[in-house]
Amino acid sequence: MSEPENTSNSNSTPLPLPPPPSEEASKLDMSSGEATVKMDALGPLVVNQDGSLSRIENWGQMTELEKTNTLRVLGKRNAARREALRAKEGEGEGKA
Incomplete structure (x- = not known):
């Protein structure tokens, strides 16, 4: 196999990054x-x-509607999981 020929592009500067999206980024204050x-x-x-x-x-x-329903269900499930994790952590401290 022969080596590819050098093109005039091979020694040029790299292409710049594309511009950021036109939509404004979220800002937190x-x-x-x-x-x-x-x-x-x-x-x-x-x-x-x-x-x-x-x-x-x-x-x-x-x-x-899906987001509202998901938030409702997820809020309850997250609270239950946090409580279970706290209880499990409390059991671990009592055994040490």
Whole structure:
């Protein structure tokens, strides 16, 4: 096999990165001292059974009704999982 010929492009400067999306980025102002912030574009956090956190992958494609129902169910499930994790952590401390 022969080596490819050098083209005039091979020694030129690399192409620049594409411009950022035209939609304005979300900005957070935490100076008010508020303890909670809604990140609507990212979706809610899911508390997994092992205590790890994740997000709902298709949050951006959900309708408003689906999002409302998901938040209702997820809020209850997250609270139950947090409570179970706290109870499990409390049991571990009593055995030591």
